[in-house]
Amino acid sequence: DAGVIQSPRHEVTEMGQEVTLRCKPISGHDYLFWYRQTMMRGLELLIYFNNNVPIDDSGMPEDRFSAKMPNASFSTLKIQPSEPRDSAVYFCASSSLGGGARGTQYFGPGTRLTVL
Amino acid sequence: DQQVKQNSPSLSVQEGRISILNCDYTNSMFDYFLWYKKYPAEGPTFLISISSIKDKNEDGRFTVFLNKSAKHLSLHIVPSQPGDSAVYFCAASVGTSGTYKYIFGTGTRLKVLA
Numbered sequence: 001d002a003g004v005i006q007s008p009r010h011e012v013t014e015m016g017q018e019v020t021l022r023c024k025p026i027s028g029h030d031y032l033f034w035y036r037q038t039m040m041r042g043l044e045l046l047i048y049f050n051n052n053v054p055i056d057d058s059g060m061p062e063d064r065f066s067a068k069m070p071n072a073s074f075s076t077l078k079i080q081p082s083e084p085r086d087s088a089v090y091f092c093a094s095s096s097l098g099g100g101a102r103g104t105q106y107f108g109p110g111t112r113l114t115v116l
Numbered sequence: 117d118q119q120v121k122q123n124s125p126s127l128s129v130q131e132g133r134i135s136i137l138n139c140d141y142t143n144s145m146f147d148y149f150l151w152y153k154k155y156p157a158e159g160p161t162f163l164i165s166i167s168s169i170k171d172k173n174e175d176g177r178f179t180v181f182l183n184k185s186a187k188h189l190s191l192h193i194v195p196s197q198p199g200d201s202a203v204y205f206c207a208a209s210v211g212t213s214g215t216y217k218y219i220f221g222t223g224t225r226l227k228v229l230a
Binding site for chain 2: 033035039040042043044045048056091093097103105106107110
C-alpha cells in the first residue's frame, strides 16, 4: 500500500489567497483526520471524518478553514483567505477501528504551508 | 489549554544509555495513550501504546509506563541508538462508542549522541 498521500508537499502563497490541501487515505480506512503542527501547539487536531461524514470540527480555528470528504478516497482542507499565521505543516492521517489498538492512525508526509 | 503536556522540548542522551521522555495529562477521562515518533520531513509514525488498565507495556527497546494517580506517562528507550534521534509525541484519547480522537502534546526532540 502507498500509505496516506498528501499534495502538494510544499505550498507558498501570498496572504489573502485561497489554499487547498489534498489527501488520499489508505484504502479501506474509514477514519480521516486533519492535523496542524506548529512549534507552540504541537500537533493539533482540526477535524475528523468517519465514513466521509465530519464528526468533530471543534479544532478548526475559524471560518476561513473548511474541509470536505466527497468520497472514501479523497479529502480536502481549504483555507480562504490565507493569513501568515496559518503557516504550519498540515498532516492528514487515516485509520480503521477494525485495525485494532483503538485504530492506529497512519500519517501522510505532510504539506508545509508558507503564507507570505 | 493543553490537556497533554510534554514539558521538555529537547533531550540529549549518549548512545547506549537510557532515554526517558515524559508526558503529563490533565483529563482523567483519557483511557488510552500512545507515543509517536517523527523524523524530519516525514509524518509521525506509531511507536507504542498503553491502555489505562495497565501500568506498563513493553516492545523491544521501548517501554511505556503509566501512572494514573499522577496523570503521568513516560517512554523509556534502552539502549538508545543514533537512529532513535527524532521528535517524540505523546498522545491521549478517550473512547466513547463509535468515536474517538487523539490529543497530542507538543513533542520532545531526542538527540542520541554517538
